[in-house]
Amino acid sequence: MKIAEIYPSIQGEGLLAGQPSVFVRASGCNLRCWFCDTPYTSWQPEGSDLSVEMIVAQLAEWDTEHVVLTGGEPMLFAESIPLTTALRELGKHITIETAGTLYLPVECDLMSISPKLSNSSPQGPRDAAWRRRHEQSRHAPAVIGRLLAEYDYQLKFVIDTPADVAEVEEYLQAFPEVDRARVLLMPQCADAEQLGRQATWLEPLCRAEGWRYGARRQLEWFGAARGT
């Protein structure tokens, strides 16, 4: 599978924020969010084709229990199945970060699902073809339902404006089984400065309306640097 990078860092988002982890970043995505913070795995995918054995050998460099399989979209690659089986055999804790549009029967301890709202659609004048594909693919309720049923999960929504919060509320009506304590609202932002600006309204809104605010600590800790 095509891999953009493998690196040790600290999980900056979600219920496991603060957890030292090794990140395996698959390159390739079936969506094209305009705000994608890893365009080198979506708009201009980069990386090398690595076998499962090569990935596992690289991971052996670090004695870290937690492995995060991220992207891009790791569920795009059938190799994620034998890779997660190998990680399970090594006793690793496995988080998979996915947009929840594709299903694979993977081994996973935390399915970290970031469904893409209408605010994600690419808007550039040359993006018409991708806009159509993105809109056709970004919402896959049958996949979301299956992931929620089969795995421990968290749902992370990217919020740009207060209207997006109303869209999350509407979205969740189709999934009454969702535990609200596992839903995080994260600010859409590209750097620590924008994160600070978005937090000034989103954090109080979350407190007032009973949502969990999803910090993006990696931007505070490392900036928007690759490999962090």
Ligand code: SF4
């Ligand atoms: S789903 Fe994730 S990796 Fe794919 S384009 Fe959107 S933000 Fe980027």
